[in-house]
Amino acid sequence: MHTLYGDFHVHLGRSADGRPIKITAARGLTLEAALREGQQRKGLDLMGIVDAACPPVLADLERLIEAGELEELAGGGFRFRGGLVFLAGAEVETEELRGPAHFLAFFPTLEALKHFSRRLAGWVTNPNLSSQHCRCRAADILEAVTALEGVFLPAHAFTPHKGLFGQGVDDLAEAFTDRQIAQIPAMELGLSSDTALADRIPGLGSFTFLSNSDAHSLPKIAREYNALELAEANFREWEMALRRREGRRVAANYGLDPRLGKYHRSACALCETIAEVPAPFFGPCARCGAAQLTPGVLDRIELLAQHGDRPLCPNRPPYIHQVPLEFLPGIGPKAMQRLLDRFGTEMNLLHRATDEEIAAAAGPKLAKILLAHRRGDIDWVHGGGGRFGRVAVRND
Numbered sequence: 001m002h003t004l005y006g007d008f009h010v011h012l013g014r015s016a017d018g019r020p021i022k023i024t025a026a027r028g029l030t031l032e033a034a035l036r037e038g039q040q041r042k043g044l045d046l047m048g049i050v051d052a053a054c055p056p057v058l059a060d061l062e063r064l065i066e067a068g069e070l071e072e073l074a075g076g077g078f079r080f081r082g083g084l085v086f087l088a089g090a091e092v093e094t095e096e097l098r099g100p101a102h103f104l105a106f107f108p109t110l111e112a113l114k115h116f117s118r119r120l121a122g123w124v125t126n127p128n129l130s131s132q133h134c135r136c137r138a139a140d141i142l143e144a145v146t147a148l149e150g151v152f153l154p155a156h157a158f159t160p161h162k163g164l165f166g167q168g169v170d171d172l173a174e175a176f177t178d179r180q181i182a183q184i185p186a187m188e189l190g191l192s193s194d195t196a197l198a199d200r201i202p203g204l205g206s207f208t209f210l211s212n213s214d215a216h217s218l219p220k221i222a223r224e225y226n227a228l229e230l231a232e233a234n235f236r237e238w239e240m241a242l243r244r245r246e247g248r249r250v251a252a253n254y255g256l257d258p259r260l261g262k263y264h265r266s267a268c269a270l271c272e273t274i275a276e277v278p279a280p281f282f283g284p285c286a287r288c289g290a291a292q293l294t295p296g297v298l299d300r301i302e303l304l305a306q307h308g309d310r311p312l313c314p315n316r317p318p319y320i321h322q323v324p325l326e327f328l329p330g331i332g333p334k335a336m337q338r339l340l341d342r343f344g345t346e347m348n349l350l351h352r353a354t355d356e357e358i359a360a361a362a363g364p365k366l367a368k369i370l371l372a373h374r375r376g377d378i379d380w381v382h383g384g385g386g387r388f389g390r391v392a393v394r395n396d
Helices: 031-041 055-066 110-121 138-147 164-168 178-182 235-242 297-305 333-343 346-352 355-362 364-375
Strands: 002-010 046-049 070-072 078-080 085-095 100-107 151-154 186-188 208-210 225-230 249-255 319-321 378-381 390-393
Touching: 002 031, 002 085, 002 100, 031 046, 031 055, 055 070, 055 078, 055 110, 085 110, 085 138, 100 110, 100 138, 100 164, 110 138, 138 151, 138 178, 151 235, 164 297, 208 235, 208 249, 225 235, 235 249, 333 346, 333 355, 355 364
Parallel strands: 002 046, 046 085, 151 186, 186 208, 249 319
Antiparallel strands: 002 225, 070 078, 078 085, 085 100, 100 151, 225 249, 378 390
């Protein structure tokens, strides 16, 4: 088995010919640009792009295959320039009992992706745009995905902004039958949650947890990612890891400490006050009286947990909290480029460089910040209400 790194929730802002794909994503975030970033700067082995079912992106995908830049693999997925393996997927929005929820769907082949794209066009108003509201329920999407031998899973499952548990349901049985639940191998934690929080909710022990970036710009790729043990990089090996079969598995989740997540705590969007826990989840702000708090993941999980603290499920890999390099004070574009020139990729810097190598390459001031990050010697300002948290390196 090999330890490989993957981020399975990356968006695209534009097609190669400039057509909008994900309105809130950066204009320079095209399919080819995302693949280059994932391979050359981030050092990922696998990457899932969740706008691939949009017809303009499908056209870019086919063009890259014809040009020899992408190779369709026998085990599913597409290899980019002999390195990074790209998993083609879609993010969809469905209407559940309490509101809209987002899901991810991934497909092993170009033919399956094209078939789903045609099916999706019948559910949405504009199939050229990603994450469009579907005129159907999640169960309908799941049936379509599994019929094409794809993988279906909830996206950012606990966030108040269109997460399945954050807004759509209190229990999976409200959205799916027992047979359908058994077909879902994993769920995405989201930037404001982690394994310890999610495992407080009853009934999630059978699901693999994924920590993905939900990147809307190139620098955000791999701000959260996963270490996987696979025999090789392809779609079927990845699916086996999600289902924990034949020794394949997610070996570790690397993600933001939830305190950095912009929806971790309930907060007032008007005065930015973080509500005390337990907060009145849908109540007014205690400080300024604004009618509605932006609900937080921590408070939502408090409501769903029912029985207080629960032990982690025994099959969980470690969740390793880390602060993305761009969150650290003093790590601007020039400093980042200097580090990448020395270590090649962010994965090398984060996982393979020794403390001594970092100290020699970065200089005293920057090395202090990077090594404090490794040791966890940092202080926190909690995120909430749509604003990310912040960190500061502790003084000696």
